[in-house]
Amino acid sequence: MNSTANRLRRWSRNVHRELSFFFSGMLLIYAVSGLVMNHRDTINPNYSVEQRRYVVGEPLPARDRLTRDDVVRLLAPLDEADNYTKHYFPESDVLKVFLKGGSSLTVRLSDGEAFYEKLTRRPVLGAMTRLHYNPGRWWTWFSDLFAVGLVAIVASGLLLLKGPKGLRGRGGMELAAGIAVPLLFLIFF
Known part of the structure; x- marks a missing residue:
């Protein structure tokens, strides 16, 4: 045994x-x-999230006169102009811009206060x-x-x-x- x-x-x-x-x-x-x-x-295991508040330096046109080109110009300082997908107005004075990859920009038209949220994939994690x-x-x-x-x-x-x-x-x-x-x-x- x-x-x-x-x-x-x-x-x-x-x-x-x-x-x-x-x-x-x-x-x-x-x-x-x-x-x-x-x-x-x-x-967030899939994305690294970077958030930034700032004020847009240039005066913004009113909602009814805001064009796609105006929105793309807002994205240029963020190096996101090529990533524009669409925009809309969740509130009468607030512009929300969607970018490729899930990032976004929210701008209050009255005072130019902006909130940028950049999502970057975490490839390994x-x-x-x-x-x-x-x-x-x-x-x-x-x-x-x-x-x-x-x-x-x-x-x-x-x-x-x-x-x-x-x-x-x-x-x-x-x-x-x-x-x-x-x-x-x-x-x-």
Whole structure:
């Protein structure tokens, strides 16, 4: 029996080591993007948002005389003239300009007060968080393999240590606590 247990431990150690190395990159990607997604109210994972208030230096024509060319001229100091898509008036005195890529400019015509919001894509972080939303069939296969790999890592890790630090000792208590925390959260929150 002792040799069987030793073979099982040796096999568990090898499985645990190899799968841990293979899936560690994915664990890091999910951990970082998961942290960002948990704090979406303070960190936008897809876009960096730059906001700027200023006053337009030139006098603005009245709403009924404002042309597309006038609006494009307002965008020139922001280097956004080529990104104009459309504009409208959400209020009688307020001009809202939409730009390619999601950026926008809001201008109060009476006093020229402007609010510019520039959105810039976060290519790495945005791509990492996209993986949480299952971007395609190929990803389903890999994420299923990842889930099975995590189960194998856990199962092999539980068999690595014996005695008071193993599953029948401190390790077992830590395992029970690790299961209890999410269950208590689900029950009470």
